[in-house]
Amino acid sequence: MIPATxxxxxxxxxESHMRRSGQGAHLSVTVVELSGAPDPDRLRATAGxxxxxxxxxxxxxRRGRDFVARWHPGEPSPVPVEIHPEGTVESLVTSLLDHxxxxxxxxxxNLELHALPIAPDRWALVLVWPHALFDAIGxxxxxxxxxxxGDNRRDDWGETAKTxxxxxxxxxTAKPMVEEMRSFPAxxxxxxxxxxxxxxxxxxxxxxxxxxxxxxIRERMAGxxxxxxxxxxxxxxxxxxxRAVLSGRHPDxxxxxxxxxxxxxxxxxxxxxxxxxxxxxxxxxxxxxxFGDLGQTTxxxxxxxxxxxxxxxxxAMDALMKLMARCPSRLYLKPAGFYLxxxxxxxxxxxxxxxxxxxxxLFGDRILDGFHVPTVxxxxxxxxxxxxxxxxxxxxxxxxxxxLSPDELELLAAxxxxxxxxxxxxxxxxxxxxx
Amino acid sequence: xxxxxxxxxxxxxLDHDEPVTADTNLFEIGLDSMAIMQLQLAIxxxxxxxxxxxxxxxxxxxxxxxxxxxxxxxxxx
Numbered sequence: 010m011i012p013a014t015x016x017x018x019x020x021x022x023x024e025s026h027m028r029r030s031g032q033g034a035h036l037s038v039t040v041v042e043l044s045g046a047p048d049p050d051r052l053r054a055t056a057g058x059x060x061x062x063x064x065x066x067x068x069x070x071r072r073g074r075d076f077v078a079r080w081h082p083g084e085p086s087p088v089p090v091e092i093h094p095e096g097t098v099e100s101l102v103t104s105l106l107d108h109x110x111x112x113x114x115x116x117x118x119n120l121e122l123h124a125l126p127i128a129p130d131r132w133a134l135v136l137v138w139p140h141a142l143f144d145a146i147g148x149x150x151x152x153x154x155x156x157x158x159g160d161n162r163r164d165d166w167g168e169t170a171k172t173x174x175x176x177x178x179x180x181x182t183a184k185p186m187v188e189e190m191r192s193f194p195a196x197x198x199x200x201x202x203x204x205x206x207x208x209x210x211x212x213x214x215x216x217x218x219x220x221x222x223x224x225x226i227r228e229r230m231a232g233x234x235x236x237x238x239x240x241x242x243x244x245x246x247x248x249x250x251x252r253a254v255l256s257g258r259h260p261d262x263x264x265x266x267x268x269x270x271x272x273x274x275x276x277x278x279x280x281x282x283x284x285x286x287x288x289x290x291x292x293x294x295x296x297x298x299x300f301g302d303l304g305q306t307t308x309x310x311x312x313x314x315x316x317x318x319x320x321x322x323x324x325a326m327d328a329l330m331k332l333m334a335r336c337p338s339r340l341y342l343k344p345a346g347f348y349l350x351x352x353x354x355x356x357x358x359x360x361x362x363x364x365x366x367x368x369x370x371l372f373g374d375r376i377l378d379g380f381h382v383p384t385v386x387x388x389x390x391x392x393x394x395x396x397x398x399x400x401x402x403x404x405x406x407x408x409x410x411x412x413l414s415p416d417e418l419e420l421l422a423a424x425x426x427x428x429x430x431x432x433x434x435x436x437x438x439x440x441x442x443x444x
Numbered sequence: 445x446x447x448x449x450x451x452x453x454x455x456x457x458l459d460h461d462e463p464v465t466a467d468t469n470l471f472e473i474g475l476d477s478m479a480i481m482q483l484q485l486a487i488x489x490x491x492x493x494x495x496x497x498x499x500x501x502x503x504x505x506x507x508x509x510x511x512x513x514x515x516x517x518x519x520x521x
Contacts, residue, residue: 237501314481315485
């Protein structure tokens with residue numbers, strides 16, 4: 010048995026909530042666009058090697074009688090490989106998410122590889138994976154070893170949260186985060202998913218910026234917030250777009266935005282394990298008064314980050330998660346739901362930086378582009394995710410059917426583009442691909 | 445001042461095995477967005493200066509030496 014991390018325990022609780030409310034498994038998809046054509050034999054050889062090397066690829070995640078979540082490795086079985094002769098990436102990803110086969114509650118493959126030719130000299134490698142087993146850094150590391158011919162089994166997991174102590178000590182450490190949560194009811198936090206509505210299947214849309222547009226976005230970021238404040242800048246852009254939707258729905262309310270932002274605990278990517286989740290979640294509230302122009306809102310969010318750090322809340326959050334790790338999934342989200350009146354946050358957001366950082370080719374084919382499609386739970390029903398590859402920024406809008414109307418989706422995308430590119434978007438038009 | 449900055453980087457911000465010198469390119473050893481924010485707070489606490497977002501440029505944060513130059517210019521204002 011392999012202990013789950015405290016982040017896995019949170020994701021297990023989130024997935025438990027999703028299953029109870031008919032939203033299915035919490036899966037993510039990674040798409041790598043490569044030069045050349047798929048080689049089925051090589052893909053299958055890779056899949057077999059991966060499965061033999063990593064017992065966690067056939068493991069299931071469950072809580073024991075002590076309610077502590079653990080991974081239970083199963084018998085090795087090959088990672089499924091499917092070659093799709095035709096179609097689009099968007100239709101394939103939608104189909105894979107609509108008919109999920111990966112189930113972390115049962116033994117069996119926790120990874121699928123799909124290959125799809127998308128042009129005469131270009132193909133897409135599509136990976137389906139459960140969010141409880143990998144984070145974005147983990148998937149980068151998995152991509153990096155697809156070409157590795159070594160057959161040695163690897164132990165590449167383990168807890169990275171350093172918070173230790175008795176329950177009483179943990180509670181004392183966690184107290185500032187609990188106090189922070191107690192401040193949330195002062196704001197009427199909403200999310201895009203309407204209360205009482207059954208969440209539909211996951212949906213996504215890609216906004217893929219050209220290198221020229223990406224350069225313009227960087228320049229605009231430098232002018233508005235400084236060239237190095239990428240983290241608060243993109244979170245601000247995501248928050249403002251979501252707020253535009255919520256303000257449209259509730260024109261008589263001053264809408265706040267509660268961001269749940271994942272932050273990797275280990276600074277050096279080379280020291281992060283391949284498997285399991287190693288992020289702490291920072292809950293940062295943008296109050297209505299924090300929303301000015303883009304630069305002002307970024308500065309406000311920057312101050313919130315600074316305040317979170319200065320008050321020792323990352324350590325407090327880890328201590329709280331450590332305490333909660335023993336909590337049955339059904340009860341795990343109750344405190345957050347109590348303080349937030351049934352919500353978890355307003356939206357999920359991340360910017361994972363350079364996609365597949367450090368990997369330039371797979372199977373001898375050059376990586377041309379790539380992006381992730383994480384699915385989200387409802388609530389909040391919306392996630393806005395960014396990554397970059399080959400000087401191209403990609404924004405993945407991920408939502409649950411029923412959380413956003415088509416008009417609201419238009420407004421969301423238009424607000425994002427207006428903030429990123431400025432009110433007058435340069436030509437040519439941005440490529441927009443909907444699922 | 446350079447040594448104090450190197451100590452902050454080594455102890456609280458970066459998880460880097462090789463020794464950091466005054467001329468180490470910090471972006472090449474993992475100074476990312478989150479690390480910059482941590483570094484900014486540590487600098488403000490240690491040197492009693494205020495680093496504005498506009499100060500957070502690649503030029504100012506490339507090496508411990510360039511960060512020291514930024515702090516000196518802030519202190520002289």
